Amino acid sequence: DAGVIQSPRHEVTEMGQEVTLRCKPISGHNSLFWYRQTMMRGLELLIYFNNNVPIDDSGMPEDRFSAKMPNASFSTLKIQPSEPRDSAVYFCASSPQESYGYTFGSGTRLTVV
Amino acid sequence: KQEVTQIPAALSVPEGENLVLNCSFTDSAIYNLQWFRQDPGKGLTSLLLIQSSQREQTSGRLNASLDKSSGRSTLYIAASQPGDSATYLCAFYSPGFQKLVFGTGTRLLVSP
Numbered sequence: 001d002a003g004v005i006q007s008p009r010h011e012v013t014e015m016g017q018e019v020t021l022r023c024k025p026i027s028g029h030n031s032l033f034w035y036r037q038t039m040m041r042g043l044e045l046l047i048y049f050n051n052n053v054p055i056d057d058s059g060m061p062e063d064r065f066s067a068k069m070p071n072a073s074f075s076t077l078k079i080q081p082s083e084p085r086d087s088a089v090y091f092c093a094s095s096p097q098e099s100y101g102y103t104f105g106s107g108t109r110l111t112v113v
Numbered sequence: 114k115q116e117v118t119q120i121p122a123a124l125s126v127p128e129g130e131n132l133v134l135n136c137s138f139t140d141s142a143i144y145n146l147q148w149f150r151q152d153p154g155k156g157l158t159s160l161l162l163i164q165s166s167q168r169e170q171t172s173g174r175l176n177a178s179l180d181k182s183s184g185r186s187t188l189y190i191a192a193s194q195p196g197d198s199a200t201y202l203c204a205f206y207s208p209g210f211q212k213l214v215f216g217t218g219t220r221l222l223v224s225p
Contacts, residue, residue, distance in 0.1 A: 033213075091157070101159060
C-alpha cells in the first residue's frame with residue numbers, strides 16, 4: 001500500500017495565479033479530508049468527502065478555494081486566485097470511514113509570493 | 114467550543130528516560146482517539162488508535178491510554194531515543210463534531 005499520495009510536494013507561485021493540489025487516497029477508504037497547517041493556526045480542516053460527496057466545507061476560507069472528488073481515487077484542491085496568506089502546508093488524509101483512523105499524506109508546501 | 118490541550122507544550126529529556134505526554138479534552142462523548150507524530154517538514158504519522166470500546170493500545174515502546182470519564186489520554190514512551198524527537202499530536206473524533214479535532218501538540222527533544 002503506497003499510502004495517501006499528494007502532489008506536488010512543493011509549489012511556489014506568484015500571487016494571483018491558480019494553484020491545484022492533488023491527492024490520491026488509499027484504495028478502499030471512503031472518506032477524504034483536506035487540512036491546512038500553519039504555525040499560527042495549527043491544523044485546520046478545510047473540507048471532507050464521504051463516498052466522493054462533499055459533506056462539510058465550512059472550513060474552506062473563502063470562495064477562492066474549491067475542492068472536487070470526481071472519483072474514489074482522486075481529489076483536487078484549487079485556489080484561484082492565490083494570495084500570500086494562502087502559504088501553508090496542505091495535507092490530504094483518508095480513512096475507511098469518517099469516524100475511524102486517519103492516514104495522512106506527506107503534504108504540499110505552498111508558497112505564494 | 115471543544116478544547117483539546119496537550120501538556121507539556123515542549124519537553125527536553127536525555128536519552129533513555131521514560132516519559133508521559135498528556136492530552137485532555139472537554140467532550141466525554143468522543144468516539145475514538147488517535148496519536149500522531151510529526152517530524153519537521155513532514156506529514157503526520159499515525160502511532161496509535163484507541164477505539165471507543167478500548168482503554169489502551171500498545172505498539173513497541175509506546176503505550177496510549179484513554180479515560181473518557183476524566184477527559185484524558187496519555188502517551189507513554191519507554192526508554193526514549195533521539196529518533197523519538199518530533200511533535201506529538203493527539204486527535205479525537207466526536208460524533209458531535211463529525212471531524213477529527215486536534216490538540217495543540219507537544220514538541221519533544223531527546224538528547225543523546
